[in-house]
Amino acid sequence: MLTKKELKEYCSNARENYLPHISIDCVVFGFHEGLMKVLLLQIKNGGEWYLPGGFVLKKEPIETAANRVLKERTGLNNIFLQQFHVFGDPERSKQHFDMYKDMLPAKDNWFTNRFLTIGYYALVDFYNVNPAPDQFSADCIWCDLNNLPELKLDHAAILKTALDALRLQLNYQPIGYNLMPKEFTMPELQKLYETILDEKLDRRNFQRRMLGFGILKRSEQLRRGGAHKAPYLYSFELENYNAALKEGFKGRW
Amino acid sequence: MLTKKELKEYCSNARENYLPHISIDCVVFGFHEGLMKVLLLQIKNGGEWYLPGGFVLKKEPIETAANRVLKERTGLNNIFLQQFHVFGDPERSKQHFDMYKDMLPAKDNWFTNRFLTIGYYALVDFYNVNPAPDQFSADCIWCDLNNLPELKLDHAAILKTALDALRLQLNYQPIGYNLMPKEFTMPELQKLYETILDEKLDRRNFQRRMLGFGILKRSEQLRRGGAHKAPYLYSFELENYNAALKEGFKGRW
DNA sequence: AAACATAGTGTATTATTGACACAATTGTAA
DNA sequence: TTACAATTGTGTCAATAATACACTATGTTT
The missing domain is CATH 1.10.10.10 (Winged helix-like DNA-binding domain superfamily/Winged helix DNA-binding domain)
Known part of the structure; x- marks a missing residue:
């Protein structure tokens, strides 16, 4: 967990560099031993789970931001990414990193802001991924899609929507190149x-x-x-x- | 065209009430005399064309914002609305109302900001719409989809993407209730x-x-x-x- | 070598789609 | 009034695609 000083620094840094009120959340799908996997982060202390995400730099295209976030979490470049929905309910970010809510006055605190989040789903080759936690998480691991822990915020809804979008995609686009190794049966x-x-x-x-x-x-x-x-x-x-x-x-x- | 004073007032008002860096653009489809129509606004002076759009109030759900904008342009409530894409290139808003660019210093000028825009398409019954221009437009009219004027910004791309999304929708959802009168042949x-x-x-x-x-x-x-x-x-x-x-x-x- | 699990290939049946024909209805022109 | 043109309602046949299933081949295990 960040100290008050670290949080302060993070927030002022964020305010300086990122677009306010906008975040990105990624549903990273992998496939391993016959199971669909999703990359999740576990919050330091708390222990709650959430989707890999981040913010958009002030002059950065949103696709680049999503790629950057995923590069950090997986080590991969050029990931297959699909934007699928914006979640814009004003209530959705109410409990965003709530352990930091009271550590700073609201006007200085990045995490008390409202965030619209742009949802991306990513399809990756499980074996190429090196899961790496972010600054707020103790762990970054693959979880079974059909055995997920409870997720923070509206991340469960985001994940569900991503899955629906992926299933829809099967009907009109090929899939697999990004999820399978080079050769497969x-x-x-x-x-x-x-x-x-x-x-x-x-x-x-x-x-x-x-x-x-x-x-x-x-x-x-x-x-x-x-x-x-x-x-x-x-x-x-x-x-x-x-x-x-x-x-x-x-x-x- | 707004005077400097009006612009100043608009900008300070916008800064106070709207989420920064986020806009909404709507592609409103109607159907009339066998032709697909799209609602467009023509800019005061300038004469250039653009899509109906607006901003999101600080505590407003984005769907509500889209509905609000459309209510203002069409007089209709409860419009069929479908969010289809976010356009987030940092260059995209470079020429946003450029006649106002030099009237105010950048830091006070809402229109020199970068905007991500959330694209919605709407399907409406042509005969129920009362097109109404906004504060920046001289006119709000239906244009033929296959005979469009040149559009400002990336609005042509937005429109194209909306059309693609609509066509995709035909494959897995019914359509028509929102576009046709009650009874039809x-x-x-x-x-x-x-x-x-x-x-x-x-x-x-x-x-x-x-x-x-x-x-x-x-x-x-x-x-x-x-x-x-x-x-x-x-x-x-x-x-x-x-x-x-x-x-x-x-x-x- | 026999048993078994899984892979490759093929075929018969059914459902869906595409192309087309014909009769019925209505306004218009002769 | 009648012939005509245009358009609608309905049906049929053939091609295509989807579904269900059977048989053979190959490699491992015992």
Whole structure:
């Protein structure tokens, strides 16, 4: 926990460098051992959990701010990021870092301000991430999406909205390049979809549909070492993948 | 155009009441005589065009702010509003009301600030709208979507993004209740879809699909007076409509 | 070598979509 | 009054896509 002096310094620094009343929160999705993971921070003392986030520098594009925040929490650059919603209820930031609320008079205290937060979701390769806590957190770890701790503020709602947005995305855009390692098998990719959607899919139909998108290329190699028949390895055909990202799979009209 | 005194007053008032650095811009879609219309404001003097917009009061939810702005421009309450994107490039507001840029020193001048703008699109019944200019505009009028004047700032990009979001919405949500009068014919509804999508649809297939959604009810009455066979009148079955809005038409997974 | 778990491939059935034809209705022009 | 043009209501057939399922292949385990 910050001392009064540290808090004071943080606040005056923040006021000088960041846009007031605006924050960024990121829902970082990863995929590991068949489970959907979300990156969470645990507050120093208190022990409460919250989403990685930060503020926007006065002359910084908001996308850059989101990337900067994520770089700090994950070590990664060029993360797949999708802005999905702004949460602007005046009540939402009422309990923002409330242990610091009384340490400074409101007019000097960054954390008593109202914040609109811009929600981003990020898709990352679990294995490349080096979770790093921020200044206010004791820990930064992956949590199972279906076994989340209680979250501070409206972060549970933000997470839910992000998940809805991600599920919607599945219907008109490819997904997976950012969540899977370079090479993967069809069953592994299927598992990703099943995890996001939280439902079982038919193996054969999944493969047919997926290949139909034309964004995969099959390697000659097989994934050896598994306990059964060795599956083929696939990777994404990046050109087609990006084209599909941009154009979207055709809608229904 | 505001005098220096008026501007000064406006700015000090704004600084006192609004959240700094945050604005709202609304793309108001209407449908009239087979054409998609967008509500635009024309700047006093200058003559340039821009989207209806405004600012967020310090304790006001952003949705309320958007509704307030639209109430002022259209006279309507309870407008169908959809937040679709935040535009946060630091360069985007560089030419914001630039005729006022030099009238006040930057530190006092609200319009030299950087603004993130939250984009909303609205769907309204053309015939219920009473377009009203704001303090900075000489005029507030409906413009044809496919015959737009040049727009100030990044408003052309905002409009384009709104249209994309609207088109996306067609794929998983019903639309029309907010854009059509109470009663309408199937060809009229089809025209709306064709206009939004900017493509011709097959009459018979459109009807089958539309009825399949189960959100329409057919009146016993016909629309008389047209020059040809009188079509049936339909209206939306509001309960089912709202359920479909909430649940969405099923995706493809 | 047999048992087993998982992967690859294919096929029959059903549902959805797309393309199109025809009859009915209404105002207009001959 | 009648023929005509334009438009609406309805239906059908074929193509396509989605779903459900079966069989074979491969590698591990015993």
